[in-house]
Amino acid sequence: MNRLTLVHLTFLGVGKPPATVEFSPGLTVIYGASETGKSYIEKSVDYMLGASELKPIPEDKGYSRILLGMRVDDGRLLTLSRGLADSTIDVFNRDLRQFTTAPADATLGFKHSSTSQRNISRYLLKVLGIDGLKILRNSRGEVRLLNFRDLARLSVINDSRMAGERSPVLTTGLPQNETGEKSVLKLLLTGHDEPVGPTAPGTVEKKVGKGQVEILDRLIDDNRGKLTIAANQSELREQLARLQSSLDNATSRSGRLIASRSALVQRRRDLEASDSADQQRASEVRQLLARFALLREQYESDLERLRMVGEAGNLLGYFQTGTCVFCGAEPEHQHPGHHLAETTRLAAAVAAETRKTTELHRDLLSTIEDLEAQEADLNADCARRADQLAAIDSELHALEEQLEPLTTDTSEVIAARSRLEQELAIHAQLEQLEEIKASLPIALPNPPPARPDGIPAADVSDFEQAIHQTLQAWQVPGENRVTYNPTSAEIAVDGRPRGSRGQGMRSIIHAAFAVSLARRNTARGLIHPGFVVLDSPVLTYRQPENREADPELMTSDVVEHFYRDLLDDPPGQVIIIENGTPPATIAERARIYAFDADGSERLGFFPPQDEPPTG
Structure with missing residues (x-):
């Protein structure tokens, strides 16, 4: 399968100087002070890959269009172009860095559709060579087509998800999506999609039986009676x-x-x-x-x-x-x-x-x-x-x-x-x-025969070992024994579930999950977009023995090994967004942007408001 490499992210506005960053095909580090647009870069990349909205910030005033340059493994150059509040995305089969009046090679919707090819999800899946793969929709065994957003959520991770208590697998946090999210990881670990088969009755259908509609109506009436404000x-x-x-x-x-x-x-x-x-x-x-x-x-x-x-x-x-x-x-x-x-x-x-x-x-x-x-x-x-x-x-x-x-x-x-x-x-x-x-259907279907839809134990063990090796390479304290529970989608390290750990350990384990998945699948030729964007993976980590230290700063030895491992054993393209200054030893091997930091040339992602446009 093909993989994608992000080339650049550029904001354009009439009468405004371009705001742009270029990404290394290996490691890119964007660091510096808060409120300088670092996390906005991650959000903008996600928006260009099909997210529904990009919340504006004061610095983007006057900018109207975003360009995301991409390179495909087969040598093709692509540029995705999208307005800051558009529902469509233009695709140009070249590297585009400025406004153009030339027609786009394709104009696509941002929402995935299983019945139409004219959306960015199906387009990118086709570029990767995996369009048409199926995953489970729900516990009844219904299937749906893979959405590129399923992959993007595992590759582009914002700071709140990075340190959140929810499993890295359960990307949306919605209970109705859990079956599909577990099925996505199964697809990535095994390379096999779900076959179409008979479906079983849902949990609600089993419980309510013949009086299902009446019970739901009663619940709806009870909840409406709790409303006290006459407003929608x-x-x-x-x-x-x-x-x-x-x-x-x-x-x-x-x-x-x-x-x-x-x-x-x-x-x-x-x-x-x-x-x-x-x-x-x-x-x-x-x-x-x-x-x-x-x-x-x-x-x-x-x-x-x-x-x-x-x-x-x-x-x-x-x-x-x-x-x-x-x-x-x-x-x-x-x-x-x-x-x-x-x-x-x-x-x-x-x-x-x-x-x-x-x-x-x-x-x-x-x-x-x-x-x-x-x-x-x-x-x-x-x-x-x-x-x-x-x-x-x-x-x-x-x-x-x-x-x-x-x-x-x-x-x-x-x-x-x-x-x-x-x-x-x-x-x-x-x-x-x-x-x-x-x-709810009018009548309950007959239950289909049982079908195995879990991840094979060998693939689970292989993935656990990959995360273990990553944590060891970063010299995270502990034995770093990793277990993954396919039923709960929870990752545990040294017997402790990730969700029960402190914010720093949750972040570093989430980062190890994303990096290990990219590294393992790249090495085995399995499905992966080819890039990983991590916002604040090491900011809040600290060694357990430094209990009097600042809890918002990670110890330098783990930071050093974190970046060294990404350079010595690259999992593909990695973009790191952090507040802390990266080790000086990586300066010659990675592309580094410093925003409003000591010795930096840029105050932030966007040029100052009074800076004249170029070109």
């Missing part, structure tokens, strides 16, 4: 959109007010911390001043006593006769001038002690003066902070007054939104019940 689904959706817009505006304003309040609260805490430190220091200063005041009184008392001792010594030394007052000697034993010498020595001792005490007293007074100045400064700072705290309290009060009505309004809007969502859920259930009622 379209009107309800419009109301819901308006409420969501109002809620977004209120949330944005509340966020700004809360951020301002948080800043003020932090500032108040800082001022209170500074004030507490100053109050403590002021208390210490006051304690020191009290102690130094006692010491000052002691010094002044000592100086007064020294003065009195000096005066008493002079008086005693000059006027007293008889026994010496200094040494106790009697007059007959005293030397001439004895009193004069002793008086001189006393005066010298008193003077020396007086000088020492005076110096200490003077130093103490200087210290007391410094401490009193510190106390005054601290008191002034505390008074100033008290004014600042009062002003902050006033601002916080004003913010609380602004937040209170917003909180009330937001609660009311959320309650109203919940009521609308409940109404829409009831309408959806009514539609489902009406569809079931319309599909």
